[in-house]
Amino acid sequence: MLLNDRIKSFETLGIRLKNLSEEELEELCLGAKNENAWFVDDNIKLALDGVGLFLNKTNLESWLGSYQINAVNPKKIGVIAAGNIPLVGFHDVMCVLLSGHYLMIKMSSKDGVLMRFVLEELFKIEPKYKPQVTFVERMNEADAFIATGSDNTARYFEYYFKDKPNVIRRNRTSVAVLTGKETAEDFRNLGHDIFQYYGLGCRNVSKVFVPKDYNFSPFLDALKPYEPIIHHHKYRNNYDYNKSIYLVNSEPFLDTEFLMVRESEDLVSPISVLYYQEYSDNKMLVSYLNDNADKIQCVVGADDDQIPFGQAQQPGVSDYADGVDTMAFLTGLS
Structure with missing residues (x-):
């Protein structure tokens, strides 16, 4: 396929995902929840909306314009997908x-239903993709690898894939910087960054940096609308x-009865x-932030070089995980 045809097919996929019928969405959510209890309806819809948001012709053409895609020599790329969100x-x-x-693709056992659904929809839109995709458990025949996992599994990936080109991602988390000048709206927006996907994503804020002798009361008061999160049984089990x-x-x-706030020098907090x-x-x-950049996915805050409050879970199409340019890696394979 020509690049323009590929772009058109993904744009059509985005339109399809944004226009699922209520019956289709209900069935999809039920299957995904049966596979992974963390995948509640709202989070599934949020993920589908996020994918649909950057699958448009303007975004895709602007993003892909800086890569030499037409010069790519096709290889077999093994992708080990995560399933945390x-x-x-x-x-x-x-x-x-x-x-x-x-x-x-080796799909995660926690996110097989959604990924397979999206790929099957893509095959319907453009059947030429079907022979281009293989679902596997082992990928000995791959020429290069993209793998996402924990720090422990990353060490295994590094050993196993050491003789072939690879992109290997590890545990990361996100942080927020508070100055004491935030508004109640800033705090409510920050709540999205903390609580969306129950805090399971690398773009979720798990730690905040605050001025010395900081008064947490306005911040915690503004988070009260998120109290219903405690009614999810897996989240409640973690809290208890x-x-x-x-x-x-x-x-x-500090305890809000749905979130605990605790002083720590660690970056990654428990759910x-x-x-x-x-x-x-x-x-x-x-x-400190520069020294720990390899462990931090996003820095949320009010400065120009920080992600605005409430937008940590809204990455653009060119916002690469771990800051590694995946498309440059793929187009640079010889």
């Missing part, structure tokens, strides 16, 4: 197919477990917990 592996799938390579640990160990924490760390010097904070 709905359709989190779609961007890798899209990159492989738009770049003209063959896709060998972590709270019991803190109480048994006599560890200090239902938000870490905080005080700062007194902006230069030291910037230095």
